[in-house]
Amino acid sequence: MKGGVIPPAGGRRMTQRARLLLWSSPARLLKAKLLLASCVVFAVVLIMGLAFSAAIWPHHFPVDGQPQARRGYTILINTFKRNDLLKQSVEHFASCSRVDSIHIIWSEADPPSDFLLACLRRVAHRNSRDGRIVEIEFDLNAEDSLNNRFKDIPELKTDAVLSVDDDVLFPCASVDFAFGVWQSAPAAMVGFVPRMHWLYRTSDGEEYYKYGGWWTVWWTGTYSMVLTKAAFFHRKYLGLYTNHMPAAIRDYVTKNRNCEDIAMSFLVANETASPPVWVKGAIREVGSSGISSLGSHNERRSQCVKDFAALYGRMPLVATTVKAIDGRRSWLW
């Protein structure tokens, strides 16, 4: 709307200028008048355009053509002993449109209390929109392993899965947009947190990989993974991770308590021979800092990239510089 306000102000300045020019040559005066007229026309067109788009254009897009499994998504929240964060997360994501259900991956020894379940159902129902009821399910796990977050869930009703950590929040508008991107590329991982594998060479010519954190991605605009702390992917990858990925990789993840997200990125890249898609979106980390703030974090992640590449016998990750942004929020082409 601001754009609609500026031209008239500029036009007024132009009038003063035109008055000054009154005493100069007639040709200059004509130019000034033409300039003034084009400013007015531009302002009118802009204001009409904005009014037209607000009044006439739809704000929701029909999804009728799609089969049921493609219309919504399931949220998988990975949590561990942080019920307050879990509650906040459920409360927020239940309010997003097209959420089918929320599955909470529970790896504590004691099952969740009835009180917690009732509390989560209450906040989810209170926040559900458009007359839907967002179901809350707990997926209980006997073993405390990071592989739990990618266990196959046969009863899922949607093809799309949104995997999130319990301490990551991002606006529903970003969720909706990322879901739209995923629908265009359902075989890809679509997420908000990009990372890169960099190839280095030692002085005696030996090649090795290093994990690139957020600032190398920011600096180069290049990435080859999106982290599953905030990413959409197809549910078929849960089955592949649990049942078809080499057991050596799952054992590695359990033993090292790290890198399940890198393992998933390798799996999808190996299946698709394509890079993931990075979606622009504001993500907010709440709660205390997780493992990623520990000093040795990047060395451990680099070790995972090296070890997984060795287990695959090649490097499946594919790098890209593509970034998906919302056309409504990028004004200029």
Ligand SMILES: *[C@@H]1O[C@H](CO)[C@@H](O)[C@H](O)[C@H]1NC(C)=O
């Ligand atoms: C990688 O993909 C190939 C081809 O689809 C498949 O045969 C192989 O088992 C996959 N490797 C791993 C480690 O999953």
